[in-house]
Amino acid sequence: MDKRTFIKNSAVLSGAVLLSNQIQAIELITAEKQSEPFSLPILSISYDALEPHFDKLTMEIHHLKHHQAYINNLNKAVDGTKMEKLTIEEILTNVSKYPVAVRNNGGGHYNHSFFWNLLSDNAGGAPLGKLAAAIARKFTTFDNFKEEFSKAALGRFGSGWAWLVLNETKELQIYSSPNQDNPLMDISEVKGTPFLALDVWEHAYYLKYQNKRADYISAFWKVVNWRVVEKKFELIVK
Numbered sequence: 001m002d003k004r005t006f007i008k009n010s011a012v013l014s015g016a017v018l019l020s021n022q023i024q025a026i027e028l029i030t031a032e033k034q035s036e037p038f039s040l041p042i043l044s045i046s047y048d049a050l051e052p053h054f055d056k057l058t059m060e061i062h063h064l065k066h067h068q069a070y071i072n073n074l075n076k077a078v079d080g081t082k083m084e085k086l087t088i089e090e091i092l093t094n095v096s097k098y099p100v101a102v103r104n105n106g107g108g109h110y111n112h113s114f115f116w117n118l119l120s121d122n123a124g125g126a127p128l129g130k131l132a133a134a135i136a137r138k139f140t141t142f143d144n145f146k147e148e149f150s151k152a153a154l155g156r157f158g159s160g161w162a163w164l165v166l167n168e169t170k171e172l173q174i175y176s177s178p179n180q181d182n183p184l185m186d187i188s189e190v191k192g193t194p195f196l197a198l199d200v201w202e203h204a205y206y207l208k209y210q211n212k213r214a215d216y217i218s219a220f221w222k223v224v225n226w227r228v229v230e231k232k233f234e235l236i237v238k
Contacts, residue, residue, distance in 0.1 A: 036075045037075060037078060037083075037084045037085075038071050038074050038075055038078075038088065038109055039071065040063070040064075040067060040068050040071055041113050041116060043063060043116055044116075044117075044120075045119065045120065045121055047059040047060045047063070049120075049121040050119060050121055050223050053219040053220075053222045053223050054119070054205075054208070054219065054223060055207060055208045057207055058203075058204070058205065058206075058207045058208055061203070061207075062112075062203060062204060063112075063116070066108075066112070066203050067108070067109070067112040067113075069108075070104075070105045070108030070109045070112065070180070071105075071109050073101060073104075073105040074101075074102065074105035074106050074108075074109050076101075077098075077099060077101040077102045077105060077106075078091075078102065083098065083102065088106055088109060088110045088113075089110070089184060091106050092106055092107065092110060092182065092184045092185050093184055093185070093186055094186055095107075095185045095186060095187060096185075096186050096187050103180075103181070103185070103187070104179065104180050105180070106180075107179070107180030107181055107182055107185070108180040110182060110184070111161055111180055111182055111197065111199065112199070114182075114194065114197055115197050115198075115199050117228060118196065118197065118224055118225055118228055118229060119223050119224070119225065120223065120224075120225035120228070121223070122225075123222065123223050123224050123225045123226070124221060124222045124223065124224065125226060126142050126226065127142070127226040127229060127230055128226070128230060129230055129234070130230070130233065130234055130237065131195075131226075131229065131230045131233040131234070134172055134233070134237075135172065138171065138172040139172075145174075146221060148174050149162060149164060149174050149196075149198075150214075150217050150218075152174050152175070152176040153176065153198050153200050153213075153217050153220075154200075154213055154214055154217060155176065156176040156177075156178070156200050158178070158179075159178070159179055159200070159201040159202065160176055160177050160178045160179060160181070160200055160201070161176065161177050161180075161181075161182065161197055161198065161199055161200060162174070162175075162176050162197065162198045162200060163175045163176070163177065163182065163183055163190075163194045163196065163197050164194065164195060164196035164197075165183045165190065165192035165193060165194045165195070166192050166193050166195070166233070166236050166237065167183075167190060167191065167192035168191055168192060173190060173192060175188075175189070175190040175192075177189075177190075182194065182197075193236050195229055195232035195233045195236060196224070196229050196232075198217065198220055200213060200216075200217075204216070
């Protein structure tokens with residue numbers, strides 16, 4: 001075995017071990033919570049997979065600490081209510097009927113679960129197919145779309161999210177929501193089905209980027225798995 005092959009194989013093995021350890025850590029958390037309606041999703045990548053764009057420590061804290069806290073609080077909020085038997089989507093589409101703790105923590109759980117699924121170490125580039133055509137029709141070019149989406153993410157005062165949705169009139173729309181709100185909620189200013197999202201809470205980027213949110217947004221375009229986004233879009237427009 002030559003040196004290059006040895007290094008490559010070692011890196012693959014190291015990544016597999018990291019992912020295995022990550023899964024074990026989450027399984028320890030969820031094993032005691034099997035009776036609860038909502039649980040922490042296991043990531044499909046290791047915490048260091050998005051380096052140098054998203055750092056390992058931020059990913060680990062973001063997932064195991066922040067997301068888990070939303071789940072813990074959501075489970076407390078729905079305990080003993082009819083919401084225990086509802087999906088998170090069913091809850092959010094009628095969230096105005098429920099306490100603010102459900103809105104905040106239910107949104108936190110849904111938004112983060114959605115976000116993790118968009119990220120990949122084999123990512124970046126641009127979308128293809130139906131999504132690429134829809135973006136071209138709405139924004140003329142992909143670069144124009146990126147600029148508009150980045151402006152929405154950068155312009156969100158305080159904490160929140162940037163979204164690309166198919167709105168109620170079946171048009172693409174960029175939207176920025178406060179806190180853990182999202183376009184599924186019946187209280188949302190813009191309602192629709194999301195298929196791209198970016199978390200712009202400081203906990204998502206501060207360890208690496210400090211106050212430089214624009215740099216974090218630029219890094220996001222290097223870790224977006226457009227194949228996943230395309231599939232989400234195609235399911236919506238079927």
